[in-house]
Amino acid sequence: MSPFSRSALAGVAAVLVNAATGAPVAALFEAATRAQPAVIESLKDMVLIESGSANAEGIGKLADYTEKRLQALGAVTERIKPTRGPGVIVKGSFTGTGKKRILLIAHLDTVYPANTLATQPYKQEGNKLYGPGIADDKGGIAVILHSLQILKDAGWRDYAQLTVLSNSDEEVGSVGSGELIAALGDAHDFVFSFEPTAAKTLARNEGLLLGASGTATAMLEVKGRASHAGAAPQLGRNALIELSHQLLQTRDLAATIPGTQLNWTVAKAGEVRNQIPEAASAIGDVRVTVPGGAEKLQAALQEKANANRLVPDTQTSVAMEIGRPPYLANQAARALAKRAQAIYAELDGRELNLVENTGGGTDAGYAGRSGRAVVLESFGLAGWGYHAKDEYIEIDSIVPRLYLTTRLLTEVAKP
Numbered sequence: 001m002s003p004f005s006r007s008a009l010a011g012v013a014a015v016l017v018n019a020a021t022g023a024p025v026a027a028l029f030e031a032a033t034r035a036q037p038a039v040i041e042s043l044k045d046m047v048l049i050e051s052g053s054a055n056a057e058g059i060g061k062l063a064d065y066t067e068k069r070l071q072a073l074g075a076v077t078e079r080i081k082p083t084r085g086p087g088v089i090v091k092g093s094f095t096g097t098g099k100k101r102i103l104l105i106a107h108l109d110t111v112y113p114a115n116t117l118a119t120q121p122y123k124q125e126g127n128k129l130y131g132p133g134i135a136d137d138k139g140g141i142a143v144i145l146h147s148l149q150i151l152k153d154a155g156w157r158d159y160a161q162l163t164v165l166s167n168s169d170e171e172v173g174s175v176g177s178g179e180l181i182a183a184l185g186d187a188h189d190f191v192f193s194f195e196p197t198a199a200k201t202l203a204r205n206e207g208l209l210l211g212a213s214g215t216a217t218a219m220l221e222v223k224g225r226a227s228h229a230g231a232a233p234q235l236g237r238n239a240l241i242e243l244s245h246q247l248l249q250t251r252d253l254a255a256t257i258p259g260t261q262l263n264w265t266v267a268k269a270g271e272v273r274n275q276i277p278e279a280a281s282a283i284g285d286v287r288v289t290v291p292g293g294a295e296k297l298q299a300a301l302q303e304k305a306n307a308n309r310l311v312p313d314t315q316t317s318v319a320m321e322i323g324r325p326p327y328l329a330n331q332a333a334r335a336l337a338k339r340a341q342a343i344y345a346e347l348d349g350r351e352l353n354l355v356e357n358t359g360g361g362t363d364a365g366y367a368g369r370s371g372r373a374v375v376l377e378s379f380g381l382a383g384w385g386y387h388a389k390d391e392y393i394e395i396d397s398i399v400p401r402l403y404l405t406t407r408l409l410t411e412v413a414k415p
């Protein structure tokens with residue numbers, strides 16, 4: 001199952017020993033190959049600990065597991081309470097002898113409620129390993145743990161600071177961990193995020209991700225005046241009619257603001273049939289691919305609402321709740337992604353896709369929010385079916401992903 005053909009391996013080794021400062025590169029590949037059975041063991045261990053975002057007990061168990069593994073690798077660990085919600089954040093810190101500061105992130109939580117294993121058990125079928133959360137994001141944690149084991153065995157300590165962070169609320173927007181991830185991102189030179197990459201059965205090649213939308217919630221509120229709908233409708237100011245007007249006149253507004261998307265999805269007005277409604281409200285799903293996009297959209301919505309009113313004496317206010325920031329690989333991250341492609345090309349028959357954008361959110365957005373760190377996403381295992389049924393990873397992605405992570409870590413750590 002070696003992606004290197006035997007004959008190619010010797011040639012690759014000869015080229016690559018020069019390319020790496022620390023462990024010889026062919027040795028990294030062989031270590032990754034040897035690690036595969038242990039990675040599968042770790043995946044099984046973690047899948048059997050159910051850890052839905054609301055499952056505090058399960059999250060606690062997976063946090064224990066991850067913390068022990070990090071300690072065994074030589075990390076100083078810390079458990080941090082999220083600022084909102086239940087759960088726990090596990091942080092592992094390694095101090096090395098080099099100059100660079102590197103942060104590795106993956107999340108403990110899954111979207112699955114407790115007892116999902118009863119209907120979606122851990123199992124292997126051919127090249128696929130199934131289990132709830134196995135790709136998103138237990139595969140990511142496994143790649144981190146085993147990559148660090150390989151590098152530890154190789155004696156690699158070329159970093160000033162190496163930090164591993166696992167939060168437990170990624171699947172619910174990272175509302176209690178996002179600010180910590182943003183602060184840690186600013187305190188590191190490089191951030192690798194270990195969300196899964198799409199399975200080869202869908203995407204042909206494994207990849208890295210260069211962008212993801214941020215999220216926000218737009219809220220429209222209309223204040224009118226109540227009145228008897230039968231006896232004195234003329235004394236009322238119909239908030240429902242005004243809301244309808246506002247929704248229609250703003251439905252395409254996002255198209256005029258680059259990097260934003262708005263879809264009104266929820267509306268509410270009125271209490272009873274025979275009263276002109278005095279209040280009405282709507283909620284819109286907002287996606288942004290540029291920093292500050294949601295704020296610009298909010299200002300434009302408010303301006304439009306003030307400028308063009310249908311029902312006199314009504315007031316419309318616009319609020320915007322900012323969610324996960326967009327993730328956008330900066331120039332340095334794009335250059336690093338090219339190096340990752342070259343590393344993948346060292347493996348026989350492998351190519352690395354660079355994916356520009358996905359609709360799904362990622363904590364890479366928090367890590368890179370200020371633009372300071374070089375952030376790349378999707379170092380996890382190749383998989384599919386996340387947030388669905390029959391989630392799986394592809395076993396033959398294990399070695400390439402370990403190889404990519406270990407090689408790129410040694411590359412970026414170079415002085």
Ligand SMILES: [Zn+2]
Pocket residue numbers: 107136137170195196
């Ligand atoms: Zn995830």
